[in-house]
Amino acid sequence: MDLVSLSSLMLPLIGIPVVVLGFALRFNPLLVVTVAGLVTGLATGMDFGSLLETFGEKFLNSRQLASALLILPVIGLLERAGLRERAQAWVAGIRSATTGRILMLYFVVREISAAMGLLSLGGQAQTVRPLLSPMAEAAASNQHGDLPAPIRERIAAHAAACDNVALFFGEDIFIAFGAVLLMSAFLKENGIQGVEPLSIGMWGIPTALCALVIHLFRLSRLDAAIARDIHAWRAREQGNKAVDVADVTDVTDVVDKAGVSS
Incomplete structure (x- = not known):
């Protein structure tokens, strides 16, 4: 396998380091995933219009998941x-x-x-x-x-x-x-x-x-x-409670006896 074909196979994976770097720098997760998707699409040769169309289609297909998250x-x-x-x-x-x-x-x-x-x-x-x-x-x-x-x-x-x-x-x-x-x-x-x-x-x-x-x-x-x-x-x-009352009574009797003997 030559270098050109190897690079063409690795280009679709360019979104992975973008996600890792974005999360490591503590950027907004939604922004990181969106940028990773855009970079991956552009790297694989998709034009910007087709890329936006794909984003919109996937969002509409997963809108039920988004509505479920709103329940919480x-x-x-x-x-x-x-x-x-x-x-x-x-x-x-x-x-x-x-x-x-x-x-x-x-x-x-x-x-x-x-x-x-x-x-x-x-x-x-x-x-x-x-x-x-x-x-x-x-x-x-x-x-x-x-x-x-x-x-x-x-x-x-x-x-x-x-x-x-x-x-x-x-x-x-x-x-x-x-x-x-x-x-x-x-x-x-x-x-x-x-x-x-x-x-x-x-x-x-x-x-x-x-x-x-x-x-x-x-x-x-x-x-x-x-x-x-x-x-x-x-x-x-x-x-x-009965044990506690008994303990208090015993202590009181001891004190009273000590006072009488003194």
Whole structure:
């Protein structure tokens, strides 16, 4: 391979040192990536008009990703404006609401919606943290009063698990899901015919139903477990207070006796 052909093969890689240098100098990441793309395009022989057209096309194709990124600051602003507090206040007014019932209802809705392809209907950032976890916590507080930190963390963990498990098993039923299409294509490439996305989705239904039954059973026992843990925590706290009072009484008796003997 001569020097000219080698240089022509290396030119498309010129954007890599641009990115490394830009990040090392702590320039704006968006500016660094844009300049690297422009330099790479010009180095490979693209005219400036075609390069701008390519940039615009790629931006339009990825606009859905950009809109998804906008959800996070919106959720942050809603939380700052009191979204969690409003969710807690609303659930506190429903006497029949319990932590287990709220999580069970969310699990069913989340798995069914994921099976229908509505994967973005819920989520950790946009639903679990600002809405589901505060609502489940408020239901427990409405029944038991102030909750200790371990109980709050346990409720938050169950809320996060509901979303993860329901999404994981529900999305496998949706025939247009990326993993289902990947499995179908992989099997066809390896000579296994007759395995269509519809059949893969149908075989995902029994697993999703098993996950639904098992997780609903676990959640049905959550309220009793929370009540038991809170009772044990309060008994422990009362025992610690009794020990503290006994220690203070012993010290007072010693001081009084010392004063009498003197």
